Amino acid sequence: MNLASVGTRRVASIRLFSPLILITVLVTGCTKSPAPTPAATPPAAPTSVTPACPEAGVMIESGPVEAAMGLRVTRLEMINCGNDPYQVTGYPAVRVLDAEHKPMAIDVLDGFSAITSSITGFDGAPKPVELPPGQAAAAVVVWRNTVTDASVTATTATYLEIAPADGQSPQVVAVDGGLDLGTTGRLGVSPWTLPKGPSSPR
Structure with missing residues (x-):
């Protein structure tokens, strides 16, 4: 077997499949689900302060x-x-x-x-x-x-x-x-x- 021809075929194979690998990685990265956005906390409603009734009433x-x-x-x-x-x-x-x-x-x-x-x-x-x-x-x-x-x-x-x-x-x-x-x-x-x-x- 001619080792030079085998090496040439391996290099050609790598060159052939490299674009496919790159495309697969890019597609996988693009289709990854985004991280969920935390829901905004609504502002607290204003409260009124009523003075406490003294013990005497x-x-x-x-x-x-x-x-x-x-x-x-x-x-x-x-x-x-x-x-x-x-x-x-x-x-x-x-x-x-x-x-x-x-x-x-x-x-x-x-x-x-x-x-x-x-x-x-x-x-x-x-x-x-x-x-x-x-x-x-x-x-x-x-x-x-x-x-x-x-x-x-x-x-x-x-x-x-x-x-x-x-x-x-x-x-x-x-x-x-x-x-x-x-x-x-x-x-x-x-x-x-x-x-x-x-x-x-x-």
């Missing part, structure tokens, strides 16, 4: 401060957020706090006759108030920003610590714009009553 809030000629008035609301009727009689138990939640030396008076006589609707004697679930009682806090001594720094406060009555658990509320108490050192609080709006201070 009522939530206390402070409204905007009304001002005129040095007199300041803010309305308090005590909302029955529980499932049972809530009864209260008398005045809220109030303390004045600074921006760091520290108590301040401010006299809190039951009633506000010593501060003003121009607000009506909240100046009566305390009466029992019963609140069904979802209903609210109201009270007002009154003060003046009078400065009687220019050498003394005027007092400002940020929060009120309020309990429905003496001996009950207090809640801290931020007063809109704070309390500019001047040099008076006192504020007055009305008793709880059914919702009414105080007349504009004058």
